[in-house]
Amino acid sequence: MGATLKDIAEKSGYSITTVSRALSGYDDVNEQTRQHIIHVANALGYEPNLPARHLRGLSTQTIGMVIPANDQTFSAHDFFSQLLTGVGDAASRERYDLLISTQVPGEEEMAAYRRMVRGNRVDGMVLARTRQHDPRIAYLHEQGHPFVVSGRSAPGEPNDYPFIDVDSQAGLRILTEFLIELGHRRIGLILPPEDIAYTDYRHNGYREGLAHRGLEYQADYVVHGDLLRSGGYRGAQRLLDTHPLLTAIIACNDLMALGTMSAIQGRGLQVGRDVAVAGFDDIPAAEYAHPALTTIQQPIYEIGQRLVHMLLAIIRGEDLPESQILLQPKLVVRASSGPKIT
């Protein structure tokens, strides 16, 4: 089907070597010859066979990324969509493609990493949503394969790799103190699953916020949820069933905050008046939500782009000025947190 160097060589009367060198711009081939070869190549619709190149160990011009598929069918976390877009756009500008595998965390997921790394399909990997004792990081480390991470290790674990993360401990502290300042005293918290690396940071931030303002930490104001709307819905139901006097709920991502709002509204209560709600991420839907969602902003798209630049620097052997970046979170106040109460 596709024309090869050999075809061009035969048609043009030169050797495969010369054809190869002509097409890749070496200067030891006559300019006329080169033109002729290029002409023949175009006529035949030649396109280099990439696997053959990669077999020779040349760059694949490809970045790999494994994204977690969720429970059932749906993996459209807004977070990953945005990250992926940032990564994709930046990669495209550097003439890199993306190899994507969506996998449920577990053995299959590790296999996907192995296929990409040891299978020689990518120059580097972008890793997201770190977990406690993350086996993916251990693997990439051991392989010595270039990689960058969105998010850092859980508190207490080593951070011996390049990453970009938002200081979500500070984020939750700010959010908690903000709600306390509005007059709230009983604030529920819906955390991510325990194995997510940032869960403890956010938990700590919440505790810090309470402590700063002299409030007692109540363990039963805190529940865990998957990171989806449904998890937020169920978490809020659980909190409000057991503690109807809560006046505010913080969900650790916007999707769960949206679920929380549904649960509150489903009970005939009004978000922002009866119960204040806040989220984390500032995904596009946060702005359009009704009422609009008070949240902590993470520049996800930009993080995606910067991760690519870091990764390419590593691949190219340049040394990067900053390899561990901790961004400061930004509070975005909208209607869902309601007015000051008394």
Next chain:
Amino acid sequence: MGATLKDIAEKSGYSITTVSRALSGYDDVNEQTRQHIIHVANALGYEPNLPARHLRGLSTQTIGMVIPANDQTFSAHDFFSQLLTGVGDAASRERYDLLISTQVPGEEEMAAYRRMVRGNRVDGMVLARTRQHDPRIAYLHEQGHPFVVSGRSAPGEPNDYPFIDVDSQAGLRILTEFLIELGHRRIGLILPPEDIAYTDYRHNGYREGLAHRGLEYQADYVVHGDLLRSGGYRGAQRLLDTHPLLTAIIACNDLMALGTMSAIQGRGLQVGRDVAVAGFDDIPAAEYAHPALTTIQQPIYEIGQRLVHMLLAIIRGEDLPESQILLQPKLVVRASSGPKIT
């Protein structure tokens, strides 16, 4: 770095051939031998070199997709996020990976297609957002490479390929008639750019709807916008500047509808009371918008999944029962279209 068949062969005392055959499950190798070889392979952390396999012409277990990057930096169309998720989830279940390249339509984009197809990197392609006289379809046709399409050709062009599309002509007719039934007589329309294949279908549907109800088509009630929020915003401004008496605006996708709502609200008018708004797609944000958006639902995620199943059937040489699927659109009425007016 990575162990090869040769390494395993040396370590185990068998030939490369036998190692290869043992690992790929041929039955002409002694079971004990196989166990031994598998053991050695695991000990060395063997992972097959994919490029070498692909060079031999074996399946790449990869589906390619080129997604359009928009104007400046941002390509996070909700539409593509959802489609990508559907494609990714279905592919994952069939043990396929995705090769993604984001490209601005044009020469670079075609080059990306060539790299994937002729460069032998994918078994098949998923193509989305068809354009008039789409060169990508022509190319894939000519190459005889398996592909499926989300969307069909513009009216009058041949549809000689497998696709899934929503009957958006019917969709716009339904939407238009619905607004007329609510009492609207002056309805603006914000179309996609002219070169998008479905633009004419939607334009025709709008005209049909008017005609059915005995209303005159007014060419200056119709403008074009890019498919982003900003385009909807600008389009609505233009319409309302020139025709302040419009009582309804249909935007041809939800993103533009959201922009339209901003424009209306920015003029101190109320969406659903002063001006009715409707969109197309039913992306998640439509439900959360304020007011919630009346729109035509497209099952984008499911389309993504079904496209993968069609594509894999083609790749495997099975014949598919249906290769050209036209889905019926569904009207979703929410607050943005307002009540009946008199």
Next chain:
DNA sequence: CTTGACATCCGAAACGTTTCGGGTTAGATT
């Protein structure tokens, strides 16, 4: 004892590219 069948194994070629280490020629220099 010969033959055939079976189980097990392997050598070598092939996929398409890049690159090392040359070779050939023509013209310039001695």
Next chain:
DNA sequence: AATCTAACCCGAAACGTTTCGGATGTCAAG
């Protein structure tokens, strides 16, 4: 006339895998 240089070209090996077409040895049947 011999030597050198520069310009241009090419053969062959290598990357890691799969697979075709045997090779070898063992054992049962004739």
